[in-house]
Amino acid sequence: MLAVDVFGELSAIVGPKRTIVDPAELRTYECDGLAGVRVRPLAVVLPETTEEVSALCRVAKTHGLPIVPRGSGTGLSGGALPVDGCLLVVLSRMTRILAVDLENRRVRVQPGVINLDVSRAIAADGYYYAPDPSSQSVCSIGGNIAENSGGAHCLKYGFTVNHVVEATIVLADGEIVRVGEAAVDPLGYDLIAAVVGSEGLVGIVTEAVVRILRVPEATRTFFATFPSTDEAGACVSEIVAAGIVPAAVEMMDALAMEAIVKSTGVDWPLDVGASILMDVDGTRAEVDHTANAAVEIATRTGAIEVRTPKNDAERALMWKGRKGAFAAMGRVGPNYYVQDGVIPRSEISKVLREIAAAASREGLRVANVFHAGDGNLHPLVLYDARVPGEEHRAETVAGEILRICIRYGGSITGEHGVGVDKAVYMGELFTDADLETMNFVRCAFDPERAFNPGKVFPTPRLCGDVPGTYAPHAVEAAGVGRG
Amino acid sequence: MSVDMRDVRVGGTSVRGTLAKRIVSPTDLGEAARIVADAAERDESVAFLGGGTELGLGYAPSRVDVLVKTSQLNRVVEYAPADMVVEVECGITLAELQRALAPHGQRLALDAPYPELATVGGLVATNAFGPRRMRFGTLRDLIVGVSLVRADGERVRGGGKVVKNVAGFDLPKLAVGSLGSLGMIATATFRLHPTPEATRVLRVAACDGPMLATLSRELFARKLEPAAFVAVRNEARASYDAYALFEGFDSGAEEQAVRFEALARDRGLAAERIAEIERPNELDEETRTHGDVRVRVAVPPADVVALERDALAPLARALRDAKTIVYPALGVAFLSGYAADVAAAGSALIGARSVAEGLHGNLVVTDVRDRTLSDAVDPYGTLPSSFFLMQRLKERFDPARRLNPGRFLGGL
Numbered sequence: 001m002l003a004v005d006v007f008g009e010l011s012a013i014v015g016p017k018r019t020i021v022d023p024a025e026l027r028t029y030e031c032d033g034l035a036g037v038r039v040r041p042l043a044v045v046l047p048e049t050t051e052e053v054s055a056l057c058r059v060a061k062t063h064g065l066p067i068v069p070r071g072s073g074t075g076l077s078g079g080a081l082p083v084d085g086c087l088l089v090v091l092s093r094m095t096r097i098l099a100v101d102l103e104n105r106r107v108r109v110q111p112g113v114i115n116l117d118v119s120r121a122i123a124a125d126g127y128y129y130a131p132d133p134s135s136q137s138v139c140s141i142g143g144n145i146a147e148n149s150g151g152a153h154c155l156k157y158g159f160t161v162n163h164v165v166e167a168t169i170v171l172a173d174g175e176i177v178r179v180g181e182a183a184v185d186p187l188g189y190d191l192i193a194a195v196v197g198s199e200g201l202v203g204i205v206t207e208a209v210v211r212i213l214r215v216p217e218a219t220r221t222f223f224a225t226f227p228s229t230d231e232a233g234a235c236v237s238e239i240v241a242a243g244i245v246p247a248a249v250e251m252m253d254a255l256a257m258e259a260i261v262k263s264t265g266v267d268w269p270l271d272v273g274a275s276i277l278m279d280v281d282g283t284r285a286e287v288d289h290t291a292n293a294a295v296e297i298a299t300r301t302g303a304i305e306v307r308t309p310k311n312d313a314e315r316a317l318m319w320k321g322r323k324g325a326f327a328a329m330g331r332v333g334p335n336y337y338v339q340d341g342v343i344p345r346s347e348i349s350k351v352l353r354e355i356a357a358a359a360s361r362e363g364l365r366v367a368n369v370f371h372a373g374d375g376n377l378h379p380l381v382l383y384d385a386r387v388p389g390e391e392h393r394a395e396t397v398a399g400e401i402l403r404i405c406i407r408y409g410g411s412i413t414g415e416h417g418v419g420v421d422k423a424v425y426m427g428e429l430f431t432d433a434d435l436e437t438m439n440f441v442r443c444a445f446d447p448e449r450a451f452n453p454g455k456v457f458p459t460p461r462l463c464g465d466v467p468g469t470y471a472p473h474a475v476e477a478a479g480v481g482r483g
Numbered sequence: 484m485s486v487d488m489r490d491v492r493v494g495g496t497s498v499r500g501t502l503a504k505r506i507v508s509p510t511d512l513g514e515a516a517r518i519v520a521d522a523a524e525r526d527e528s529v530a531f532l533g534g535g536t537e538l539g540l541g542y543a544p545s546r547v548d549v550l551v552k553t554s555q556l557n558r559v560v561e562y563a564p565a566d567m568v569v570e571v572e573c574g575i576t577l578a579e580l581q582r583a584l585a586p587h588g589q590r591l592a593l594d595a596p597y598p599e600l601a602t603v604g605g606l607v608a609t610n611a612f613g614p615r616r617m618r619f620g621t622l623r624d625l626i627v628g629v630s631l632v633r634a635d636g637e638r639v640r641g642g643g644k645v646v647k648n649v650a651g652f653d654l655p656k657l658a659v660g661s662l663g664s665l666g667m668i669a670t671a672t673f674r675l676h677p678t679p680e681a682t683r684v685l686r687v688a689a690c691d692g693p694m695l696a697t698l699s700r701e702l703f704a705r706k707l708e709p710a711a712f713v714a715v716r717n718e719a720r721a722s723y724d725a726y727a728l729f730e731g732f733d734s735g736a737e738e739q740a741v742r743f744e745a746l747a748r749d750r751g752l753a754a755e756r757i758a759e760i761e762r763p764n765e766l767d768e769e770t771r772t773h774g775d776v777r778v779r780v781a782v783p784p785a786d787v788v789a790l791e792r793d794a795l796a797p798l799a800r801a802l803r804d805a806k807t808i809v810y811p812a813l814g815v816a817f818l819s820g821y822a823a824d825v826a827a828a829g830s831a832l833i834g835a836r837s838v839a840e841g842l843h844g845n846l847v848v849t850d851v852r853d854r855t856l857s858d859a860v861d862p863y864g865t866l867p868s869s870f871f872l873m874q875r876l877k878e879r880f881d882p883a884r885r886l887n888p889g890r891f892l893g894g895l
Contacts, residue, residue, distance in 0.1 A: 103785035148649045161653065162624055179869045183783035184814060184844045187863055188873045188892040190623065193656030197649050217706035237565060243588060243677035283708055286735025342645045346565035374647040414647040429650055437631070437639045438652035440879035444872060456651070
């Protein structure tokens with residue numbers, strides 16, 4: 001239970017209404033998008049300014065509380081999962097777009113601003129913010145920064161780290177520091193690269209400046225169906241080999257298509273093995289050429305049918321189908337486990353077969369929806385939690401998928417992050433010395449490891465040569481398990 | 484190409500005037516790691532030398548006990564054309580790398596100066612870029628993996644060989660621009676791009692500063708997508724020649740060229756087609772490899788008129804035979820020349836820096852030969868307020884301060 005004096009100190013900063021300690025109210029914050037793991041925080045605070053965040057960090061430091069930052073809580077790896085006894089700092093009230101600078105193609109935002117709201121704010125001027133995670137209508141920029149979020153269109157336009165140019169962060173001792181530069185090349189080490197993708201381990205971002213892009217003059221979309229994922233994979237490879245850089249290429253297998261059709265009502269055929277949804281964008285003549293060439297390649301590589309949307313509404317519907325894929329899974333199975341792994345693009349067919357084999361060994365099915373252009377797989381392991389042991393078998397399959405990705409020279413996460421979910425696999429992807437080196441970065445920012453302890457690294461790591469003695473927090477020493 | 488080869492100090496035995504006590508040239512990465520480990524054991528300082536094309540950057544290191552030349556570490560470690568990813572050792576030159584990729588219709592979308600000399604390790608260490616930055620970004624935007632030899636000789640890696648990867652802290656990007664102060668860049672892995680089918684280069688002659696800003700704005704307004712847009716100062720005519728480079732499939736590049744011609748016409752100017760397809764690249768190299776004092780200036784793109792008028796023009800006047808290239812859409816410029824009058828050059832450099840910093844930008848002296856001038860003008864200028872975090876990073880990576888000690892920003 002929270003000592004009265006700590007509650008007093010927290011509520012003196014943000015007011016009693018924005019300080020949550022009531023167990024019933026805390027329940028909302030016990031987990032993020034990672035299903036099945038819940039940890040109750042000691043307290044939740046909802047700051048509205050950088051100064052409030054700073055003051056809250058000082059209180060946490062005084063009382064030795066671990067701090068877990070949280071944005072919209074949509075993350076799928078447990079990055080915003082509380083750790084026992086923590087102060088959960090929720091940034092969802094910091095939702096102001098502070099400045100739009102079209103001439104320098106920059107927007108200054110608070111961390112709680114929803115991803116899509118950045119693009120909405122500048123759409124009338126013909127600009128947009130490129131990183132587009134499927135959850136973009138609910139996820140926040142602060143969370144995107146923590147996870148280095150991608151999305152379908154990062155194939156051509158890059159990830160969050162390519163679009164954030166400046167960040168104001170609050171360190172564990174309450175110090176407020178600005179890293180990067182709004183519009184020019186900053187001097188010195190690339191601290192933006194240290195902050196973006198740090199999964200809440202270095203500080204709390206309270207303000208950020210992001211790059212915005214011109215909406216391309218033309219976008220052409222096509223949807224093609226194939227007998228199997230083999231032909232669909234070959235089609236993607238041929239398109240890339242032809243020198244085309246698609247804005248996005250998404251692939252869905254039969255099971256994923258079935259779920260999407262049932263859930264969204266798109267009129268996709270159900271008697272096919274796989275489909276591709278692809279965007280090319282750019283200047284008009286360039287896009288005419290690449291779209292025609294891509295359609296020709298699809299036909300040549302065995303497409304059963306190629307559809308091009310007649311208007312923006314049809315195009316939007318196709319993409320709605322794709323982006324709603326995770327949510328649609330309920331139509332084909334009571335529960336699902338979203339995996340996120342990366343493989344070299346050329347290995348897609350082989351890897352999909354291995355994944356299917358791994359699933360059938362456990363008597364389960366896997367639906368595949370993925371960013372085919374960059375080899376980022378999202379296998380959805382379907383299971384029924386009511387059947388004893390099935391959830392555990394789903395986890396076994398999900399783990400095996402990551403090991404397949406590692407074996408093919410890929411990665412254990414392309415965009416969802418490591419969090420608590422995959423920390424255990426970090427030691428299979430990286431050597432101890434690699435992880436020690438990454439820990440250097442964390443320790444430079446947070447030598448006492450107050451932020452998000454137990455995340456990302458497979459075993460608790462000390463920072464060493466910190467003045468004074470450091471005792472690891474009990475939670476960190478024990479590791480944060482899965483529920 | 485009119486690169487002055489006298490200015491390239493390849494095979495040099497000193498770094499910014501600090502003489503190396505010993506020079507070694509390992510033939511494989513294992514040997515390189517052993518050299519660094521041995522140096523650690525003897526408490527010797529280590530610096531790294533690639534093509535020697537950016538040796539003018541930063542401060543003179545306080546000591547260089549061992550200078551590791553990377554020229555024999557020049558292998559392609561892994562190249563998977565179907566995945567458009569390549570891993571190479573640090574000593575391979577940019578041109579050599581491009582030659583390995585060309586048969587597959589691919590390239591590293593980086594057009595930094597001195598491709599025949601500049602090595603991948605050096606390009607990573609300095610976050611290199613050329614005119615095509617407008618479309619493809621800097622090396623930071625192209626790197627996906629790195630392996631380092633740490634200060635203690637341990638070989639570690641970060642990132643990977645797939646483009647999309649968020650597992651762990653981003654060591655590749657931290658290595659970018661670190662000037663050999665965090666570790667030896669042993670190998671780097673890059674994402675590749677297709678070599679374009681067609682290229683069009685157009686020149687609009689005799690632009691003043693405001694016209695460069697106008698053309699830059701118009702490119703965006705009309706949704707053109709040039710791979711590069713740069714402007715080269717013609718001192719004799721006291722104006723700029725602007726070059727736009729369009730790449731893509733033939734029909735696409737041609738359509739953009741025609742629309743750029745219309746854009747110029749609408750402003751009462753003529754866009755002339757240039758035959759040499761690498762032209763903007765070469766002009767950039769000419770400026771950046773010229774003279775005995777060289778600077779890079781960056782300001783917010785919206786302030787490019789003030790940059791030209793208040794920083795570049797006065798600085799060019801204070802140097803003999805000055806050359807200037809501006810990237811108007813990015814707010815970046817390179818200026819080089821000869822410091823005939825050292826006192827005048829010094830005060831002009833300080834004046835230009837104060838203009839850039841006043842615009843929330845910066846001016847970096849990328850090379851200066853004259854010792855008096857070098858002592859008078861700091862290479863970097865005002866330290867960022869986040870410098871204490873950089874110090875803490877350096878302390879973690881190199882606690883004994885043996886890697887290129889003192890050379891980087893703030894004497895890191």
